[in-house]
Amino acid sequence: MEYKVINLLQTRELKAKFTKSEESILDFIEKNFDKIPKYSVVKLCEEAYASQASVNRVCKKLGFKGFSELKYSIEQDLEKMESSKSLSINNTFFYIENINFQDVQGIAEVIKENRKILIYGLGASQITASYLQRQLLYLGFQAI
Structure with missing residues (x-):
């Protein structure tokens, strides 16, 4: 499943260089990923001890037009994560119910x-x- 923001935050494989304050903003967003859609830019600045200009620079370096677009993308990532989790749970129940x-x-x-x-196991099945x-x-x- 392709996520827009969480993969960027976790891998930090970005072309742009980040200052220490911008890195701390990225760390804060990663740690509080599920809360960010509820934050305003002002609240994020207060919580992350950063300026609005720094937050906007981070958003632009991540490839977004601004904080609102970043929030929207994070919200989409969270919805994808939740639907993926629900699908896995439903699949597990299906297999358990159908064991003969x-x-x-x-x-x-x-x-x-x-x-x-x-x-015999190949790939992830090899571990099992x-x-x-x-x-x-x-x-x-x-x-054997």
Whole structure:
């Protein structure tokens, strides 16, 4: 999922050079990311101990016309994050509800009988496969 602001703040891979005060504004925005859409520029300046001119320079160096556009983009990022989180939660519930425990019991019995297990994982699944292999080795199974 492509975020406009949070990726810029976290990676800091920007062409523009930032002064120390501008860096502190970026740090404040990153730490208070979810609160920024509710802030006015004056409140941000008070909380971040910065001037309005510095805030506007930061916004322009980030590629926005001003603080209002930055706020709007942060709000969009937050909505994308929330929808992504909800989608992940819904997918998890879907998979849990659709587990066929009778099949799982059958697989467990086959594993108990053979005691030799080949596990395959690629990419992020490799981490889970390695963990499962280690746990099965602890239990006395031959797992590769």
